[in-house]
Amino acid sequence: MMNAARSKTSDFLLAVEGLTVSFDGFKAVDDLSFYLDPKEIRVIIGPNGAGKTTVLDLICGKTKATSGSIKFAGKELTRLKEHQIVHSGVGRKFQTPSVFEDLTVFENLELSFPRGHSVGGALAFKRDPEVIEAVEEVAATIFLTDALNEPAASLSHGQKQWLEIGMLLIQKPDLLMLDEPVAGMSVAERKKTAELLKVITKDHTVLVIEHDMQFVGDIADRVTVMHQGKVLSEGSIEHVKSDPKVIEVYLGH
Numbered sequence: 001m002m003n004a005a006r007s008k009t010s011d012f013l014l015a016v017e018g019l020t021v022s023f024d025g026f027k028a029v030d031d032l033s034f035y036l037d038p039k040e041i042r043v044i045i046g047p048n049g050a051g052k053t054t055v056l057d058l059i060c061g062k063t064k065a066t067s068g069s070i071k072f073a074g075k076e077l078t079r080l081k082e083h084q085i086v087h088s089g090v091g092r093k094f095q096t097p098s099v100f101e102d103l104t105v106f107e108n109l110e111l112s113f114p115r116g117h118s119v120g121g122a123l124a125f126k127r128d129p130e131v132i133e134a135v136e137e138v139a140a141t142i143f144l145t146d147a148l149n150e151p152a153a154s155l156s157h158g159q160k161q162w163l164e165i166g167m168l169l170i171q172k173p174d175l176l177m178l179d180e181p182v183a184g185m186s187v188a189e190r191k192k193t194a195e196l197l198k199v200i201t202k203d204h205t206v207l208v209i210e211h212d213m214q215f216v217g218d219i220a221d222r223v224t225v226m227h228q229g230k231v232l233s234e235g236s237i238e239h240v241k242s243d244p245k246v247i248e249v250y251l252g253h
């Protein structure tokens with residue numbers, strides 16, 4: 001198999017091999033292998049309980065693997081703690097936005113600028129041109145230039161999701177993982193989010209969990225379909241959509 005042969009090399013940004021996690025004997029992720037190329041957008045789809053969120057939990061170190069390997073830029077992540085994985089260049093956005101509502105968009109982005117300060121410390125820090133430039137650049141990418149001085153509380157749900165993506169982007173991770181980024185968004189916001197992800201992958205690799213098949217088709221380079229903790233199918237959106245196994249367990253419902 002091409003993937004198995006290539007995994008011997010360091011071509012992949014992320015190589016997940018034989019990954020397994022058991023919760024009281026139940027294998028939520030079961031001997032899972034998949035590989036991400038640099039600058040790829042991969043979408044993981046699959047029915048509820050397939051193990052998708054658990055895969056992201058394993059990659060970011062929130063959950064420890066029972067066995068298997070997660071190699072990121074050649075480094076084994078399964079032995080690292082969550083903060084070490086963040087430092088290695090893996091950023092994760094959870095489903096619910098967790099922006100600081102009382103702070104402005106500018107301040108939310110500024111706080112996330114990587115300088116190793118606590119929340120209070122970062123705010124007390126004098127704004128230097130480097131931070132201002134980084135904040136303005138990210139704000140433009142996430143369509144929030146005009147809202148920089150607005151409190152985050154005044155943003156729409158979709159804008160808060162973009163702000164949170166911006167808070168990851170400003171840390172310049174090599175891999176961004178997003179769990180259902182367009183859940184609760186309007187059609188217009190979904191379109192803009194697809195645009196945003198296309199821009200992001202010029203510099204980053206993106207791993208997304210998503211149910212909205214229209215959105216999946218708009219963004220994915222390749223799709224991995226999970227079922228019962230395993231890969232059921234993998235390939236282009238056309239390939240997985242026409243795979244009878246995928247239609248049977250997921251798309252046909």
Ligand SMILES: Nc1ncnc2c1ncn2[C@@H]1O[C@H](COP(=O)(O)OP(=O)(O)OP(=O)(O)O)[C@@H](O)[C@H]1O
Pocket residue numbers: 023028046047048049050051052053054055
């Ligand atoms: N910490 C845990 N302890 C016990 N069981 C867990 C734990 N985390 C996940 N599970 C179980 O593992 C299975 C996979 O869950 P997971 O949330 O990864 O699925 P999913 O594909 O993300 O589903 P959804 O689309 O509903 O979010 C589920 O049966 C879930 O109940």
